[in-house]
Amino acid sequence: xxxxxxxxxxxxxxxxxxxxxxxxxxxxxxxxxxxxxxxxxxxxxxxxxxxxxxxxxxxxxxxxxxxxxxxxxxxxxxxxxxxxxxxxxxxxxxxxxxxxxxxxxxxxxxxxxxxxxxxxxxxxxxxxxxxxxxxxxxxxxxxxxxxxxxxxxxxxxxxxxxxxxxxxxxxxxxxxxxxxxxxxxxxxxxxxxxxxxxxxxxxxxxxxxxxxxxxxxxxxxxxxxxxxxxxxxxxxxxxxxxxxxxxxxxxxxxxxxxxxxxxxxxxxxxxxxxxxxxxxxxxxxxxxxxxxxxxxxxxxxxxxxxxxxxxxxxxxxxxxxxxxxxxxxxxxxxxxxxxxxxxxxxxxxxxxxxxxxxxxxxxxxxxxxxxxxxxxxxxxxxxxxxxxxxxxxxxxxxxxxxxxxxxxxxxxxxxxxxxx
Numbered sequence: 001x002x003x004x005x006x007x008x009x010x011x012x013x014x015x016x017x018x019x020x021x022x023x024x025x026x027x028x029x030x031x032x033x034x035x036x037x038x039x040x041x042x043x044x045x046x047x048x049x050x051x052x053x054x055x056x057x058x059x060x061x062x063x064x065x066x067x068x069x070x071x072x073x074x075x076x077x078x079x080x081x082x083x084x085x086x087x088x089x090x091x092x093x094x095x096x097x098x099x100x101x102x103x104x105x106x107x108x109x110x111x112x113x114x115x116x117x118x119x120x121x122x123x124x125x126x127x128x129x130x131x132x133x134x135x136x137x138x139x140x141x142x143x144x145x146x147x148x149x150x151x152x153x154x155x156x157x158x159x160x161x162x163x164x165x166x167x168x169x170x171x172x173x174x175x176x177x178x179x180x181x182x183x184x185x186x187x188x189x190x191x192x193x194x195x196x197x198x199x200x201x202x203x204x205x206x207x208x209x210x211x212x213x214x215x216x217x218x219x220x221x222x223x224x225x226x227x228x229x230x231x232x233x234x235x236x237x238x239x240x241x242x243x244x245x246x247x248x249x250x251x252x253x254x255x256x257x258x259x260x261x262x263x264x265x266x267x268x269x270x271x272x273x274x275x276x277x278x279x280x281x282x283x284x285x286x287x288x289x290x291x292x293x294x295x296x297x298x299x300x301x302x303x304x305x306x307x308x309x310x311x312x313x314x315x316x317x318x319x320x321x322x323x324x325x326x327x328x329x330x331x332x333x334x335x336x337x338x339x340x341x342x343x344x345x346x347x348x349x350x351x352x353x354x355x356x357x358x359x360x361x362x363x364x365x366x367x368x369x370x371x372x373x374x375x376x377x378x379x380x381x382x383x384x385x386x387x388x389x390x391x392x393x394x395x396x397x398x399x400x401x402x403x404x405x406x407x408x409x410x411x412x413x414x415x416x417x418x419x420x
Contacts (some may be wrong), residue, residue, distance in 0.1 A: 070100040070112070073122070081115035082141070083122045088113055091140050100143050108146035112159075114139035137162060211270045211283040217296040220263055224287045227255045228270040230279075240273040260289045263302060307341035311348070311402040313410070314377065320413040321357065321382055323392075331381040334410050340375045342402045348373050352398030354412055356385035373402070382412065392416040 054075045063072040063084055070084040088099040090111040100110040115122035117129070117139030129138045144160045211228040218224065226248060233239045236254025243251045245268035247258035260266060266287040271280040290302035297303040314335025321331045338348075348371055350359060361370040362379045370380065380400075394413045401407035 065102065068102045068104075070102075070110075073115075079114060079116070081122055082112055083115055084112045087123075090142065091138060094140075094142065096142065102148045106147050108143045108148055110143055112141045112143075114141070209270075209272055209279050209281040211268065211281055212285045213266075213268060213283060213287045215287075216285055217288040217290065219290050219292050219294065220261060221259060221292070222289075224258050224260070224266070224289075225255055226258065226268045226270075226283065228272060228281070230272050233272070242271045242273070244269045244271070258287075260287070263289050263291045263294075265289075308339060308406075309342035309402055310337075310339040310406045311342070311400060311408045312337050312339075313408050317409070318411045318413065319380065319382055320415060321384060323384075323388055323414070323416045329384070331383075333379045333381040336378050336380060336400060336408055336410075338373050338375045338378070338402050339406075342375050342406070347371060347402075349401045350398060351401070352396070354382060354398060355389060355393065355396065355414070357382040357412070357414070358385075370400075380410070388416075389414065390416070 061072045063070060063074050065071075069086050071086060072084055074082045074084070076082070084100050086099045086101075088111045089097040096109050096111065098110045100108065100112050102108055113122075117126050117134060117137070119125045119127055126138070127134055130136060141159050141161045145158050208231045209228065211226060213224050213226050215222070215224065226243060226245075228236070228241050230236070230239060241252055241254050243249070243256050246266050247260055248256060248268050251258075258266070258268075266289055267283065268287075269280060269282040288296050288300065288302065290296060294302040294304055314337055316332075316334050319332060319334045321329070323329055350370070359370050360381050360383055361368050361373065363376060364379070368378070392414050394415075396412040396414070397409060398412065399407045399409045
């Protein structure tokens with residue numbers, strides 16, 4: 001009987017020493033569902049008095065999250081098992097009559113319970129709370145002012161374990177207690193002491209969200225694709241994506257498209273709801289929409305497409321007219337090319353005299369007005385005046401201009417070999 005009383009006092013003393021739990025790396029691996037949150041939890045809790053509390057225990061029922069509810073068992077070699085479950089309703093009149101869970105806004109509420117307060121196992125009839133073994137402590141642990149943050153994947157805030165346990169503190173991010181890293185209670189402890197985390201790699205891996213538009217510039221009427229990339233949801237199948245911005249309002253999905261009917265700079269933003277927690281990002285890139293026929297210049301502004309207007313010689317730049325006799329005359333043709341940068345029906349002007357000869361143009365079969373030529377390839381030659389000049393000449397220089405500073409120089413020879 002004395003031994004039993006001594007054992008009861010030791011248990012009570014051990015429980016009274018538990019002053020402040022601190023959650024250490026807690027990681028939700030292989031999360032399958034988007035909302036609600038589900039997956040296996042790995043990591044540790046820490047108490048300065050009892051050492052490590054292992055959440056991914058070797059038991060078949062480690063702590064996990066199922067539909068946002070924490071369920072399963074954590075293990076401490078000094079405290080024993082701590083159970084999380086949806087059937088835990090907490091002590092009467094203390095509020096939050098549900099097991100520990102992550103609410104849609106990231107708030108962590110509800111209860112967990114130390115198994116040593118039960119007569120057998122970790123449920124059913126509890127021991128006499130007022131008896132010497134428990135000393136008035138009922139083993140309830142209430143999540144109080146605690147949160148789960150999707151962006152940093154960490155817990156923050158506190159849980160309350162009554163007057164015998166005091167505050168249970170979620171470990172502050174990037175500020176671990178060096179002493180806890182050397183605690184010898186559990187040999188297979190984390191290599192370093194990072195903050196409590198859920199999702200990604202244990203240690204508070206930061207979730208990133210970005211969005212972009214492709215192409216970054218185009219014309220009115222073009223299709224622009226806006227795409228969001230979340231490191232917590234690479235496939236875009238777990239979260240809900242809602243877009244905002246001109247032509248984007250109300251559109252949902254990882255990638256959406258927009259067609260703009262007015263020029264200007266277009267911005268977009270996306271809100272991703274993942275595991276019940278929203279995250280919004282304004283896209284770093286914007287879409288520059290230009291009017292038809294415009295492109296973005298080196299300064300980032302829309303400018304009219306400038307395509308050079310050129311008129312150049314083809315394979316021959318010399319025109320010759322032969323007068324053999326009154327019945328034998330012929331003209332040798334030159335060639336010119338007017339580029340696509342010249343507007344249709346470009347006015348072609350001539351400078352320099354042809355000594356009474358007239359210029360003739362053809363597009364390869366049909367005579368056309370030499371003063372109004374569309375972009376294309378042409379042959380040019382001359383028709384003689386009447387009467388024909390009696391004296392020949394060579395290298396009579398004249399030019400054709402298609403405007404915009406473009407011109408081509410041609411030479412004209414009039415050759416007389418015999419005249420009746």
